[in-house]
Amino acid sequence: LVRDPAHRVALGAEARSLGDRLERLLIGARFTPPDLRQLETTTGMSRARLGEVLGVLETEQRVVRIAPDLYFARGPADEARALLEAHCRTHGDVTAAAFRDVIGASRKFAIAFLDWCDRTGVTVRVGDLRKLRR
Secondary structure, eight states: OOOOOOOOOOHHHHHHHHEEEEHHHHHHHHOOOOOOHHHHHHHOOOHHHHHHHHHHHHTTTTTEEEEETTTEEEHHHHHHHHHHHHHHHSSOOOHHHHHHHTTTOOHHHHHHHHHHHHHTTSSEEETTTEEOOO
């Protein structure tokens, strides 16, 4: 196989428009973004098409895949991470309930985000607590 190192996957005009719309929806929802099922309903697009476009947006670092069916826009994900790090620096650790209160979202979003932080090396889970990975 021959591969051009400069090659990048890019969205066509219609897909770029959908990508921009998805990003706006995720930014607007901040810490409580719609899941894929809700995005299907909102956009009228198939889950497969949404997955393709969100995959390119993830490669472009415009969105972050937090869970299999949950994406955050990059800005809110970075903001939630900063809030988590600040809380842990002040208190030493964080519970899911405390983080839920910090971001003002439901437990569903707090747990998904904390699990992502564990997977990406931001935090380490110790029982019911998360601590910053040193």
